[in-house]
Amino acid sequence: MAQQKDRHSARERVYRFVRERLAAGRPPTVREVQEALGFRAVQSAREHLERLVAEGRLTKRAGEARGYRLPEPDAKPPAALVPVLGRVQAGALTTAVEDIEGYVPVQHKAGSEYFGLRVQGDSMTGAGILAGDIVIVRAQPSADSGAIVVALVEDEATVKRLRLRGQRIELHPENPAFSPITPEECRILGKVVEVRRFLEEGEV
Amino acid sequence: MAQQKDRHSARERVYRFVRERLAAGRPPTVREVQEALGFRAVQSAREHLERLVAEGRLTKRAGEARGYRLPEPDAKPPAALVPVLGRVQAGALTTAVEDIEGYVPVQHKAGSEYFGLRVQGDSMTGAGILAGDIVIVRAQPSADSGAIVVALVEDEATVKRLRLRGQRIELHPENPAFSPITPEECRILGKVVEVRRFLEEGEV
DNA sequence: TTGCATACCAGACAAATGTCTGGTATCATA
DNA sequence: TATGATACCAGACATTTGTCTGGTATGCAA
Numbered sequence: 001m002a003q004q005k006d007r008h009s010a011r012e013r014v015y016r017f018v019r020e021r022l023a024a025g026r027p028p029t030v031r032e033v034q035e036a037l038g039f040r041a042v043q044s045a046r047e048h049l050e051r052l053v054a055e056g057r058l059t060k061r062a063g064e065a066r067g068y069r070l071p072e073p074d075a076k077p078p079a080a081l082v083p084v085l086g087r088v089q090a091g092a093l094t095t096a097v098e099d100i101e102g103y104v105p106v107q108h109k110a111g112s113e114y115f116g117l118r119v120q121g122d123s124m125t126g127a128g129i130l131a132g133d134i135v136i137v138r139a140q141p142s143a144d145s146g147a148i149v150v151a152l153v154e155d156e157a158t159v160k161r162l163r164l165r166g167q168r169i170e171l172h173p174e175n176p177a178f179s180p181i182t183p184e185e186c187r188i189l190g191k192v193v194e195v196r197r198f199l200e201e202g203e204v
Numbered sequence: 205m206a207q208q209k210d211r212h213s214a215r216e217r218v219y220r221f222v223r224e225r226l227a228a229g230r231p232p233t234v235r236e237v238q239e240a241l242g243f244r245a246v247q248s249a250r251e252h253l254e255r256l257v258a259e260g261r262l263t264k265r266a267g268e269a270r271g272y273r274l275p276e277p278d279a280k281p282p283a284a285l286v287p288v289l290g291r292v293q294a295g296a297l298t299t300a301v302e303d304i305e306g307y308v309p310v311q312h313k314a315g316s317e318y319f320g321l322r323v324q325g326d327s328m329t330g331a332g333i334l335a336g337d338i339v340i341v342r343a344q345p346s347a348d349s350g351a352i353v354v355a356l357v358e359d360e361a362t363v364k365r366l367r368l369r370g371q372r373i374e375l376h377p378e379n380p381a382f383s384p385i386t387p388e389e390c391r392i393l394g395k396v397v398e399v400r401r402f403l404e405e406g407e408v
Numbered sequence: 409t410t411g412c413a414t415a416c417c418a419g420a421c422a423a424a425t426g427t428c429t430g431g432t433a434t435c436a437t438a
Numbered sequence: 439t440a441t442g443a444t445a446c447c448a449g450a451c452a453t454t455t456g457t458c459t460g461g462t463a464t465g466c467a468a
Contacts, residue, residue, distance in 0.1 A: 029454080042456085043457085046456080063455095065454075065456075
């Protein structure tokens with residue numbers, strides 16, 4: 001039996017199946033691998049898995065159900081799917097279920113809450129944030145001066161650069177065609193930690 | 205026994221533990237929940253889990269090991285961690301292990317391979333792609349005219365907009381300070397499907 | 409040819425894991 | 439007071455899951 005790394009070889013198909021299941025957060029049993037590949041014996045699947053472990057492409061917890069894992073990035077923080085909101089209105093951050101466009105995977109910091117917001121308008125193009133981009137926001141009630149934040153002004157969320165003048169809050173655009181805002185009342189919803197742009201239709 | 209949703213109540217602690225384990229891709233057994241909460245009986249943990257299922261906050265696959273799950277976005281495609289490369293050089297797409305900066309979670313399409321590439325230079329700022337951004341690239345050997353691609357030119361990868369003139373390939377910058385490139389030989393590594401910018405230090 | 413390695417099958421067994429039954433303790437209400 | 443609900447404990451059992459042993463078939467090298 002020639003050993004080949006062809007993407008159609010059983011070994012590669014096993015690896016791909018396991019990897020996809022692990023990426024979906026649903027580690028498979030050996031029997032599920034068996035069925036997925038169409039083997040008649042559990043041991044057939046298991047030998048491939050053991051070989052993948054020997055090659056360093058998988059690791060396993062011996063004796064533990066669904067114990068095969070990917071060896072790589074388990075030093076990374078967990079990735080979670082966070083909702084992307086089309087709009088945020090006053091009081092709605094926890095109830096805007098109907099405004100959820102979809103979800104995107106985000107590596108979050110433990111203990112922090114995140115949401116995504118679709119950027120409207122061109123006020124932040126100078127910072128490379130275009131209309132239609134999605135900003136990933138860590139929910140927090142304050143931020144440092146200079147940070148890009150999502151703030152609630154007159155019941156509508158907006159993405160701006162925060163400038164703190166003593167106790168006064170200014171929200172600056174990054175586009176000379178727009179003027180800074182100095183709202184009487186304003187609530188910081190969170191700090192923008194990431195900007196994403198999908199270049200293909202149909203994503204999120 | 206007053207039923208309370210205090211974050212310190214056993215129910216909430218169970219929920220949090222399970223959610224974190226699921227987010228990490230490592231669904232727990234009932235006994236692992238038991239141990240994590242310090243219960244002396246498996247059944248104690250199980251009753252909380254069953255209650256969470258009854259409340260709709262978890263789902264479960266009856267009889268299946270590690271079968272409790274989150275009910276939400278399992279209609280979404282799987283999220284996978286893809287490597288972010290600092291540089292790509294000729295022949296290196298499969299061997300550039302030492303150039304991997306880290307990993308980012310990407311919702312990928314089944315059957316497609318992806319990698320991330322750190323953007324160098326300012327040639328694409330007109331398209332809102334700044335130096336330091338990460339482009340998520342679906343590996344493919346060709347793309348439509350007008351798409352933003354990663355191409356290998358003179359053994360170095362570059363991010364440009366592809367223009368096809370008959371059989372000839374042109375790589376256009378999105379910044380008037382740069383000129384289009386018409387390389388004699390050039391290989392398309394893939395199509396840019398997403399642009400990401402991290403606004404905090406320390407992220408990939 | 410033999411020997412070895414790989415890749416699969418079949419069956420049985422051990423351990424992990426889910427589940428059930430019976431129990432005690434506490435609290436609130438009628 | 440009795441009753442019902444909640445929350446835990448303890449033990450046993452059923453099922454799932456991992457693992458092992460023995461086997462056949464194929465290809466390759468000595």
